[in-house]
Amino acid sequence: MKVVCSQSELNAALQLVSRAVATRPTHPVLANVLLTADAGTDRLSLTGFDLNLGIQTSLAASVETSGAITLPARLLGEIVSRLASDSPLTLTTEESGEQVQLNSLSGSYQMRGMPADDYPDLPMVESGLTLKLQASGLVQALKGTLFASSGDEAKQLLTGVHLSFTDTNLEAAATDGHRLAVLQVNDALQAAAEGTEGEGAAFAVTLPARSLREVERLVAGWRSEDPISLFCDRGQVVFLAADQMVTSRTLEGTYPNYRQLIPDGFSRTLTMDRRALVGALERIAVLADQHNNVVKFSSQPESGVVLISADAQDVGSGSESLAAELSGDAIQIAFNVRYMLDGLKAMAGDRVVLHCNAPTTPAVLRPVEDGDGFIYLVMPVQIRS
Template identity: 50%
Template sequence: MKLLCSQTELHKSLQFVSRAVATRPTIPILNNILLNADARKGQLSIIGFDLSLGIQANLPASVEESGTVALPSRLFGEIISKLSDETPLSISNLNSNNQIEINSFSGTYQVSSIPADIFPKLPVVENGIPIRLEAESLIRGLRATLFASSNDEAKQILTGVHLQFNGQELECVATDGHRLAVLRLTHGVTDAGVNESGVTTENYAVTLPTRSLKELERLLSGCPSKEDIKLLYNEGQAMFIWSNQTLTSRTLEGIYPSYQNLIPTHFAQSITLDRKALIVALERVAVLAGKSNNIVKFICDSESNKLYISTDAQDIGSASESITVDFNGAPLQIAFNVQYLLDGLKVIADEIIQILCNASDTPAILTSQAEVRNFTYLIMPVQIRD
């Protein structure tokens, strides 16, 4: 291997790829990254893979000799980050002692390498269903749902985000059993493909781990692209391709819950109010709620058109706030986990929202006031003793 490349591009690519390097690997090789220099393509590829999540970044390079080598991710990354970006870096493989040599205008560094054939191969999706997604829509969908997935590994299927495809529509869904976030993107899919077996994306779905999709959202947000995101997937594996990056992830096995059946269609009570005013009030009350059980109580009636928010932290203190609202229905008294409320409120785009309820022990819905409600946030109330 012998090449010249930009320090800036290499450093940026290493930051991307390092997200897929295992922090506590089951086998030592997973602490490493794979460098592949291709003279024909004039390209350096860098791969990180922890057997579940894989990230590949490609950058232009002047490659004199092709080659592949595995290097310690953290050490190599720290060296590159400290080098000057004034001149290109020279990277070459010293075959005599299994080391690579890095040359900059100010110095020379040598790092011991590992044979590339030990590094696990990044999975390739063969005969997968090809889909093109609008980048901005995918980012919105992930931001609106990732927070609601479960951390409980015993509920594996709930530790991911469910992507449902139907023609040009993309629906992103996440639930942990206590809350449910659903964002429907009517033009999220720019091209619904067909694989070699004739299978299309019509009413097709896949569930991917939250960790993988958090990294995808981070990468897409950190390096915005006007290009569509290409998704290839089949049973067991998914691959996202955009610009010069590729992210691969395993899929989650199991049947995702029938979440549509959980969302009520009729409501006895509705509260229409300003989203920011509610967030500010909840954040103030949460100072005390967080010292106890995170529970806040809502009381509302049509006579006062006030929403009263309160919490009682036993042996510590209590707090209450009130907000002017537009209320319809019978008097309401209901309690929620304050953090769950704040999580949902912070991803709703509209400033005027609605809280829809039926009873103190049935699911409530947070959504926008707009006629077309693309985002739905269902939250289970908390039962409290008076």
């Protein structure tokens, strides 16, 4: 193999695929990235794969001789990132195929690799379901839900985001047991799902949050109007955008019926300016973080304000008052301040409404402008009086 490419492009590609390289590999080759040079297309392809998440990208290169090799991801990444960005890089493998010479304008480096044949194949979806997704709709769905997934590996299904497709609409949902984010994106698909049965047929899949964060990162930088292709078959999903690909296993099991958690109606509503509420919560969080992260909302219908307070025992206390449109009786209800801030920052719009019934029952936060599209349910914290 002999290939000449740009330092900046190779560096960007390495940073992307290294995110799928195993930190504690079960086999030495999984700590490597696979480099494949193709003289027919004049492209260099890079792959990282930890058996759960796979990322593949390619870049334009001048390929004298085709070939493939795997190289230590961390070592190669650190060397390439420190080379001058205006220097072309030449990668050459010896006859044995396991030693690589990397030449730049400033110097040369040798690295031992492992044969490409030892590298596991990325899952390819030959049949099954094919979807064409609008990039903007997919990013919107992921931004609005990923933060609410669980980080606890014991709750395996809850470490993912549940994506369901009906006709051309996408609904994403994530919960960690304490909060739930649901976002509906209309016309996120170019056409109804191919491979589902009948009119209005639905398809649903739960994918690990870690994989979807990579998909979001990939798609957020997507400048094209072309759709993202999603292929799903036998426990594997592949996202394809131009010359970049993310593969992921699915999370098996039945995702909780989250719709039944959302109360049918509410007796109290608190409508506030979203940015003012975020600002007040961030200031109060300085105290709340000292103790138990709890902030208390006290509605005062007679004066049209909501009092937001925190009491950090032995440290101090603080309160902020916020103008609000209130309906229903006065209420005192407490929340984890971090959960509230996460939800508010995931929303768009200037005004939000907090729906609640009682201090111990689920509350729902929604943007006023798009009340049906985004639902954020939060369990209150019980206050000991």
